[in-house]
Amino acid sequence: MKGYFSESRSVEAVNERMSEETDPRLEEIMGKLVTHIHAFVKQVNLTEAEWMAGIEFLTRTGRICSDERQEFILLSDTLGLSMLVDAISNRRPDGATENTVFGPFHVKGAPEYEMGKNISLDGKGESCLFEGTIKDLQGAPIEGAELDVWSDNADGYYDVQQPDVQPKWNNRGRFITGPDGCYSFRGIKPVSYPIPSDGPVGQMLTALGRHPYRPAHMHLMVTREGFQTIVSHSFVEGDPYLADDTVFGVKQSLVASFERTPDAEGDTVWRSRFDIVMARLGEDTNVDLRSAAADEK
Known part of the structure; x- marks a missing residue:
């Protein structure tokens, strides 16, 4: 016979209601979710008024979601949850380029260009030459290897955010490496920008004394048969938001140098070198942080 609910055995009362036919993975996830939520409520002595404020916050978060905006993902991003799931899902051997959050602005089917092509179509921003080598461990x-890149424009917006302002495919492109593994293309030096802050997530950040900014970065996705796909950024060295990216996407290994240098025409432009290291399928790390997390309890 299942026991009655009480404060002391609240977790047991809920989890023992699950059927023996429940999918084992679902049972594990929901059981741990109940365990940790109940532990949180007990640890902070959550009041009914605070519980209702949380319910209302989540309700407002859901109401602002649309096909163009996913406020729950934004909430996950700003709580570091998205980066944690990404880190667990993309563990790699030492030396391989690290992953970071995908972001909402990738568009499939960007034009494929020859190396050296300029992907900035609106003529705005500080010209920058991006180059590097894609190699194995x-x-x-x-x-x-296919390198798919995309970035904001000089005003801090992606083309899909301004379809009536920016040219289609502005600051986007795909490049295929040759035998030397090298890539190069021209774009602009990216600029930092705020995430949407006019909704519940923005209100949360304000209440916590946090800003909504992301440091300047170039998005990149690298694919090659037989290798693990890389979804990452190269961040602009010296950006003031590197240490407190609002979505926690910065990793030290992803900060790239940006230097002023003369180009072939004698004009001074930015130049950024960022080498990319791919791990082959099967070259996984064997780290299992679940046991480490259990030891911390």
Whole structure:
């Protein structure tokens, strides 16, 4: 016979209601969710008024969601949850380029260009040459790797945010490496920008004394058959928001140098080098942080 609910055995009372036919993975996830939520409520002595404020916050978060805006993902991002799930899902051997959050502004089917092409179509911003080598963990260049890149414009907006202002495919492009594994293209030096802060997530950040800004970065996705896909950024060295990216996306290994240098025409432009290291399928780390987390309890 299942027991009655009480404060002391609240977790047991809820979790023992699950059927023996419940999917094992669902049972594990929901059981741990109940365990940690109940522990949180007991630890902070949550009041009914505070509980209702939380319910109202989540209700407002749901109401602002649409096909163009996902406030719950924004909430996950700003609580560091998105980065944690990404880190767990993309553990790699030492030396491989690290992942970071995908972001909401990727568009499939960007134009494929020859190396050296300028992807900035609106003529705004400070010109920048991006270059590097895509290689494996042993340092050998990877031929046939597809590098998909995208960034904001000089005003801090992606083309999909301003379809009537920016040209389609502005600051986007795909490049395929040759035998030397090298890539190069021209764009603009990215600028930092705020995430949408006019909704519940923005109100939460204000209440916590946090800003909504992301440091300047170039998005990149690298794919090649036989290798693990990389979804990452190269961040602008020296950006004031590197240490407190509002979505916690910065990793030290992803901060790239940006230097002023003369180009072939004698004009001074920015230049950024960022090498990318891909791990082969099967070259996974064997780290399991669940046991470490259990030890911390």
